[in-house]
Amino acid sequence: MSSPSSSAAASSSAPAADVASNVASAPREGAALSSPQVVVLDDKDSQASAESPNTDRAGNEAAASSAAPAAAPASEPAPAPAPAPVAAKASTTSAKPKKRATASSSLSSSAKRIQKELAEISLDPPSNCSAGPKGDNLYEWVSTIVGPGDSPYSGGVFFLDIHFPQEYPFKPPKIIFRTRIYHCNINSQGQICLDILKDNWSPALTISKVLLSICSLLTDPNPADPLVHSIAQQLINNRSEHDATAKEWTKRYACC
Template identity: 50%
Template sequence: MAERIQKELKEIEKNPPDFCSAGMVGGDIRRWQATIIGPPGTPFVGGIFKLSLTFPPKYPMKPPEVTFKTKIYHPNIDRNGNICFNILKDDWSPAYTISAVLVSLCSLLSSPNPEDPLEPQIAAVFLKNKVQYEEEARKWTAKFAMS
């Protein structure tokens, strides 16, 4: 496990995905912090979103635990930063890397899935009034993700 994580760490430091970065916390190979820059064309643009990653002992056979530490208004991310995302749950594959996970999370910011929400109220706003959803997401991004 540590060997695989070390390899991924070197790769992400050498060639980080667009709008993302990640690294160890305090020298602990099993705990990382990641950052996603709000993707262009989304209400999250300009925001800097911090995430926590914890690798289970059975990684890569089991997915990492990933949570948003920065508050975000999104139907698939709850108030505690938990993420409802298939590749971090049932659709996990050991072939995924942390770079791929971060890129997929950027895609989730660009294309929420209101059909499988963690925040049903936000999903309802997204489905009924996308303009209102985007306005609220921009407000949260300005309040919580911009220094």
């Protein structure tokens, strides 16, 4: 049989045990109560992380919109040149080769003609005459004429320069006496007054025929169309005096 004191002690210890159990369970309830707060914090973080892409996108769009005006001037194309000057320049450029082509064809035609005449005069030179190019220049010739035996220029050798224009044979050659000669149709500069070298020129004429005409002029001067009027008057009025002076000049200037 238990004593009253032990019963009282047992009854008094029961409430103490309940209190102890409550105290022991208190932290677990506190932890359970604090867990919703942790969930709320997680929701806020997830909401913040969900909103961050929108914030970053807005920031990127703002940065792109602010950078767009600065990039625009670099992408602007340079102004195109006016079309009219380009067209005019093209037409001018296309016209120049056309002129050069025409000049080249004309030069080739004249060169062929001169080469042909050179071959002819080399094979069959005119009497008392010779002619040929100076060096490699086909358009510059030198010629010699031996004074005809039945003239006051007999025994003399006269040198002449011949220049062929690029338009030859449609324009006459230019012939100059380099040796001084006393003649009414040849002046002190060596220029010759001969109709076939001026108005009566024809493309059918050749340099051989021209040299023959000059030789004939030495034999038969033309005082009616003189370059030196004083010599022409002397020839008409005093032929013997004229011939004596012509012979003297030939000995002085044309004899080797």
